[in-house]
Amino acid sequence: MKTFLVTDFDHPAQLTDIPTPTPAQGQALVDIRACGLNFADLLMTKGKYQETPTPPFSLGMEPAGIVTALGPDTDGPAPGTRVVAFSGQGGLAEQGVFDAARCLPLPDNMSFEDAAAFQVAYGTSHMALDYKARLQPGETLVVLGAAGGVGLTAVEVGKVMGARVIACARGADKLEVCRRAGADHLIDTDTQDIRNEIKALGGADVVYDAIGGDQFNAAFRACNPDARILLIGFASGDLPDVRPNHMLVKNITLIGFYWGGYLAFRPEPLIDSLRQLLAWYGEGKIRPHVSHTLPLERADEALDLLRQRKSTGKVVVIMSPST
Template sequence: MLAYRITQAGGPARLCDIAPLPPGPGQIGVAIRRCGLNFADLLTQKGTYQDIPEAPFTLGMELSGIVTKTGDSVNNLAVGDRVAVFSGQGGLAEYGVFDAGRATRIPDGMSFDDAAALQIAYGTSHMALNHRARMQPGETLLVTGAAGGVGLTAVEIGKLMGATVIAHARGAEKLAVARAAGADHLIDDSEDLRARVLELGGADVVYDAVGGAAFKAAFRACKPEGRLLPIGFASGEVPQIPANHLLVKNLSVLGFYIGGYMKFRPDLVRDSLACLIGWHDDGRLKPHISHILPLDRVADGMELLRSRKSTGKVVIRIGD
């Protein structure tokens, strides 16, 4: 089977032809149909992500497909089930073996495209805003990088949770995408972010996927008791947080990494995904997928993320 792999630490990723493995106890074998790309895939290739498997390994953190085999002790899934798998690795391949606890059965009405695009970006935004920030209806949410893979989902989920959403992005095209997802106010990257947010009354919650100057400006535009969620650092700069300013304004900075929850509170991740699937079934959310590419164009998909030329999600098509 074909798989997009890193064969040695620090080496480049490439398509390889490898033998599939049978599922062991508690595992399932999946014929993979789609795999969603994430900025974390770029960091993994660079060797700078916080959770990198030992080489060799196959990239791809979230996927959808059909169960083809089950190992011993798997009682919740059966051959033929359509599933979404929060894999962590292994999704960019024609076939994979995964722990059954990482898989969720998906409804017949959900496409493989949507299932592959739903898990990490939407799960990150839903758990960050709901579980970590405890955002309430009527609060103001500022989203930086609001047209990107996770930022756009924060706009959409923020509106579903009853927030007033301020979207910050680069250029009219990306801001239009954020507007379509429900943003109430739009701020272009060329504007003074702090001044514009303060004109709108300040932010109760900041969902920052950019870091760098955007985080610094958003930090200064928080209301008293504001909560900041550093989700990613697409700018390449990890912000340093002045603790004395936290004290003066009674601010909270809340770390969130969904992969960590898969290790110590997987039940919260499963409950979040069940909520998101329910919202999808009700027509209340729809993943925005800007590009669907075949497996032999994974590198092109990664470049779309790297250059920030995609909006929403990039999905790799592996099977029909």
């Protein structure tokens, strides 16, 4: 089978032929149809992600496909079941073996492309906003980097949870994507003052920050008393300049959040969150925004879209046509 393989951190990943894997106890063999890409995949190619495997390994954290076999004495989705799996790696391949407990059945109306664009982005936003920040109906949610892979899902999830959503992104095209996702107010970070615009709209109760740097500082200064700030990532490359004395005076809570970490120490809320999100998809409440789909043979180009920040929403690599 073909897979997009990292052999060492000094050379680019390459499309390679390797033997088809055999599922061990507790594993499911999946015929992969599509796989979503994440910024973490880029970090893994250089060995800079906090959970980078030891080479050689295949990239791809979000595969979706069809279970073809289960390992010995394994309970899991039966062969023939359409599933999505959170694997951490191995999704950019024609087939893969994954923990059967992490293979969740898809709603009947969910395509493989949507499934592959679903887990990390929606899971991150839902757990962050619901489980960690306890976002309430009627509160004001500010999303920094709102047109990105996770930011756009935060806009959608925030609206489903009943919040008023302020989306911050660069340029009219990206802001239009945010508007279509349900944002109530739009701030162009290229031309507008984030702090002043948020304060003019009544201030922030919850800030969802995937950017860091100057945008964090501006949103922090626009927070209402008792606000919660979610640290999701630092796409700007700059760590936030946190002022603890200001946190104290305004009773602001700073929350670090890493979705994948829950798999190691408390997987139950993560799985419950994914089940809720899949149910929302089945009810038509949320829909992934996929800006690009490319075949496995062009996986390097797909990764470059993330590297060059040319995508909105998700980039998905296709192994086989949808069914």
